[in-house]
Amino acid sequence: MNKIIFMVDEKNIVLTDLVKVFKKRRKDEVRAVDGVNMEIKQGELFGLLGPNGAGKTTLIKCISTLLIPDAGTATVGGADIQKDPLGVRRMIGVLTGGERSLYWKLTPLENLKYFAALYGVPRKITAERIDYLLDLMELKDKSHERVERLSSGMKQKLSIARTLIHDPPILLIDEPTLGLDPYFARFIRGFIKKELHDKLGKTILLTTHYMDEADELCERVAFMYNGKLTALDTPVLLKQSMSQEQILEVKCLGDLDEKAFSHMHEEMGISITKSDGLTYIHISTENPEDLLSRVIDTVRDHVKVLSVNVTTPTLEDVFVHLTGVSLKDDTTQRE
């Protein structure tokens, strides 16, 4: 198969003091991206991890030229996002989570033909490329069905095919498994890691608020919170930064908030999350055994303790330790 060849820099994505400010009423403003510096190497799978509202999508939109930054610079494959936006767009493929990024009234074949024209895929290789991608995404038998009749997972697979139609060397992937069932989420993660990264050698910037996703896929991870990068390293080194600490996890039945722990200020990194009617207390500490009795005494009048675990830190724990908020929180500044 013919390949579209692009000139690429060794550092595929370089952000320098990038700032994006959204003006609100009454002269208020939100610094959605606040002085971000970052370099992503060619062929790297880089994760941007942060809760909803941290500024991840805004950053992706700046890089993909959908937003014009207020300060700073960004280059993609050597092309400046402001001076050469068309050059940038030739080199990137953008994949977003959620279903609505395709024409539902058209078939997968018609969608891919349209986007092939839009992305300048030569006519003589378009049919071959579409055939390859439909085969790769296991959608060949659905190629003549309207997209509206496909399942959510199939739509996301088709979105991936659309993103790859022009064989871009750089992929910007924003929350790719959002709203997908576990089977398709696993498929998408496996595809990103094995096919796009390991086999095709794409440079990938992946944003997610799923800690497992970043930990499983990414070579390096940056934490983003309130528009700033708070940490950047490999997942292993980020977790080792809390190596002296362990995580005391208490699973409870009932409702509880962090005020209950106001007298335990010396123990940093307390986070409380709620899921399926259960409350989970996570405390990072060097001495979980010493702390356990105090925690039980604190919560026993409010909730019923179901289980207690002591674990090593995850990326989520590191994030909580650094920012004081959970990845599951919505930290949107704009509302």
Next chain:
Amino acid sequence: MRVIIEEIKKDIRILLTYPAEIAFWIISPLLWVVPLVFQGKALIGGLQSTAFANLAGTGEYIPYVLIGGIFSTYMFTAVWSMGNALRNEMFYGTLEHILSSPVRPIYILLGKGLYNSLLSTFFVTIQILICVFLFGLDITLQKIVPIAFFLVLLMIGLYGVGFIASALTLLIKEAQGVLHLFEYILFLFTPIRYPVEVHPITRAVSLFIPLTYALVALRGILLGIEFDFVKNSLILVALDAIIVPVGIWIFMRIEQRTKRRGTLAHY
């Protein structure tokens, strides 16, 4: 060119999934003529009036209004189709994917404009055929070439109007009210339903609207009303030369503005 053709094909495929929309555009100009006929009959007891003939240059009221209605389809589909084109892309969720492709948005809009022209021509052809059989409208092959000439000049100007309508949608998102207002202004100041000579203000404003010159020429050709072929052609060319660049300029300015404000895909 390939992008423009694919844009046209895509929009046609999507339109074909909405048959009610096609039926609406075919019958709507014919439906709004009927109340005007009844109104005229109630007012003056018939469809002939000396005052009307003096202003319009013809006493044939029904063909006069029908021609206005049918050919104004080009104007209204341009305003509505191009105005709503980007809004539809917002609803589909595809706008950002289109705008992050290495194609200048103006080419995509041009594709939408050409699609709109094809669509309008299809509707107008059906409407004219209905008029030929129902109302005895006289149309010969000799008339088709000058008609096509003026329609092309009209359509080019309409792309400029369409770019402005698209820009308005990007800017204020819910542009239906503005597009309706635009439509009413056109009804008021162009000779769609009546000769603009009926009032000095309508006559003055109509001078700046391409549809005025196109309708004068088309009625002249179809109904044998005397008109200045060269003058109308040159004015249409001049208006096109102004409206198209202005439309592109406005669209590009507003596209940059929405990218700065972060409101591109808001709806």
